[in-house]
Amino acid sequence: xxxxxxxxxxxxxxxVQVRGLCAALQGRLTSGEVRLVVIxxxxxxxxxxxxxxxxxxxxxxxxxxxxxxxxxxxxxxxSLLVLVGLDEVLPEQAPDPSPVNPCPPATPVRTVSGARxxxxxxxxP
Amino acid sequence: MTSTALGPRPDVxxxxxxxxxxxxxxxxxxxxxxxFDAEDAVQETMVRAWKxxxxxDGRSSLRSWLYRIATNVCFDSLNSRKNRALPMDxxxxxxxxxxxxxxxxxxxxxxxxxxxxxxVLPETSDPAELVESRESVRMxxxxxxxxxxxxQRAVLVLREVLRWKxxxxxELLDTxxxxxxxxxxxxxxxxxARTPLGTAPDPLDAEHVALLRRYVQAFEAYDIAALVxxxxxxxxxxxxxxxxxxxxxADIGAWHLGPGHACRGSxxxxxxxxxxxxxxxxxxxxxxxxxxxxxVHLLEVADGxxxxxxxxxxxxxxxxxxxxxxxxx
Numbered sequence: 448x449x450x451x452x453x454x455x456x457x458x459x460x461x462x463v464q465v466r467g468l469c470a471a472l473q474g475r476l477t478s479g480e481v482r483l484v485v486i487x488x489x490x491x492x493x494x495x496x497x498x499x500x501x502x503x504x505x506x507x508x509x510x511x512x513x514x515x516x517x518x519x520x521x522x523x524x525x526s527l528l529v530l531v532g533l534d535e536v537l538p539e540q541a542p543d544p545s546p547v548n549p550c551p552p553a554t555p556v557r558t559v560s561g562a563r564x565x566x567x568x569x570x571x572p
Numbered sequence: 573m574t575s576t577a578l579g580p581r582p583d584v585x586x587x588x589x590x591x592x593x594x595x596x597x598x599x600x601x602x603x604x605x606x607x608f609d610a611e612d613a614v615q616e617t618m619v620r621a622w623k624x625x626x627x628x629d630g631r632s633s634l635r636s637w638l639y640r641i642a643t644n645v646c647f648d649s650l651n652s653r654k655n656r657a658l659p660m661d662x663x664x665x666x667x668x669x670x671x672x673x674x675x676x677x678x679x680x681x682x683x684x685x686x687x688x689x690x691x692v693l694p695e696t697s698d699p700a701e702l703v704e705s706r707e708s709v710r711m712x713x714x715x716x717x718x719x720x721x722x723x724q725r726a727v728l729v730l731r732e733v734l735r736w737k738x739x740x741x742x743e744l745l746d747t748x749x750x751x752x753x754x755x756x757x758x759x760x761x762x763x764x765a766r767t768p769l770g771t772a773p774d775p776l777d778a779e780h781v782a783l784l785r786r787y788v789q790a791f792e793a794y795d796i797a798a799l800v801x802x803x804x805x806x807x808x809x810x811x812x813x814x815x816x817x818x819x820x821x822a823d824i825g826a827w828h829l830g831p832g833h834a835c836r837g838s839x840x841x842x843x844x845x846x847x848x849x850x851x852x853x854x855x856x857x858x859x860x861x862x863x864x865x866x867x868v869h870l871l872e873v874a875d876g877x878x879x880x881x882x883x884x885x886x887x888x889x890x891x892x893x894x895x896x897x898x899x900x901x
Binding site for chain 1: 640643644720721722723724725726727729730733734736740743744745746
């Protein structure tokens with residue numbers, strides 16, 4: 448049975464946050480069941496930390512045998528990914544007609560003071 | 573002298589930030605292709621650093637931290653506007669050497685611009701360091717980035733901006749370390765050979781300087797035969813903000829003898845720009861006894877000849893470079 452993991456990123460993830468997310472993602476991938484990691488980039492600002500965060504998560508997913516898709520990224524972030532040649536490594540997920548409904552409820556894995564909690568959730572299609 | 577501490581990091585002072593301003597300006601110029609934009613980017617970098625000083629944890633050096641902020645600022649700037657270019661980037665075909673080719677200036681185009689050495693090169697007595705610094709401002713990183721295939725762009729950014737290890741890049745891009753190293757080499761070579769032929773003349777190379785002097789002498793005497801004899805057979809000339817560009821000594825000579833004849837009687841001043849020696853051209857004006865600022869000439873050399881001439885037209889370049897508003901005839 449294949450499963451999807453969804454990750455929500457804050458606006459400008461710090462290196463510590465990225466390391467935490469990657470470690471958490473790595474833990475979720477050890478079972479070998481997860482085939483797809485969806486990164487929700489709605490809040491992500493199109494700056495260098497975004498490129499670093501997305502690329503690190505993509506590397507972690509690849510090591511765990513999962514594919515990566517990015518959803519809800521702003522145009523500025525897409526243009527940055529194209530500029531730096533990473534748009535093919537981080538393809539866009541086609542808009543889903545049925546909204547993602549995390550199940551079980553999203554669990555904060557790292558909360559940064561003053562920032563929205565970073566979410567790591569799982570759903571089984 | 574008093575020092576100003578930054579918020580909760582009393583060991584980080586304004587002077588500590590300011591001492592990196594010049595090298596950061598060089599770095600931002602390399603990313604953005606414009607001295608004006610680079611200075612704005614460095615100012616923004618300083619403001620962001622000031623505001624975020626309490627988040628500087630001291631684990632990296634202050635310099636590395638500032639570079640990271642400057643990189644972010646530059647990418648923000650790149651996202652918000654078109655990349656800077658030279659006329660040859662806009663059209664694959666050269667123009668005919670006639671005035672009709674000139675057309676209207678393209679003010680909406682963001683052109684690569686010259687930048688004064690004094691604003692971007694470090695104050696150093698180490699010749700090796702100076703040569704390396706000059707190289708870093710001889711081309712605009714992003715203008716060249718556009719010429720790379722996506723895979724090479726990704727390798728370049730991951731390795732040289734984000735400082736990833738080669739094996740990490742290989743894994744992400746699903747390729748081998750050897751391929752990554754090869755892509756990086758090719759990307760660097762493209763950056764180094766931003767122009768197809770030549771390199772910026774080395775101000776410390778006697779042969780280069782002699783060639784430049786002969787160019788100035790021929791231009792001031794308006795001896796176009798002599799000027800053409802200095803040109804490489806594949807030489808180009810362009811004049812931003814016009815999209816026109818010329819190819820080959822014959823067309824360049826024809827331009828000077830045709831539409832360019834108003835430059836007869838010009839005088840040139842040496843100017844240190846982009847890590848090399850350029851020339852500020854003042855040409856005869858409607859006011860008797862006065863020469864007006866016209867163009868900053870930046871040359872490149874290949875095989876002992878001049879391989880490209882870029883004339884940055886406009887008095888604003890003279891102001892930016894701190895040159896006189898006019899010269900006596």
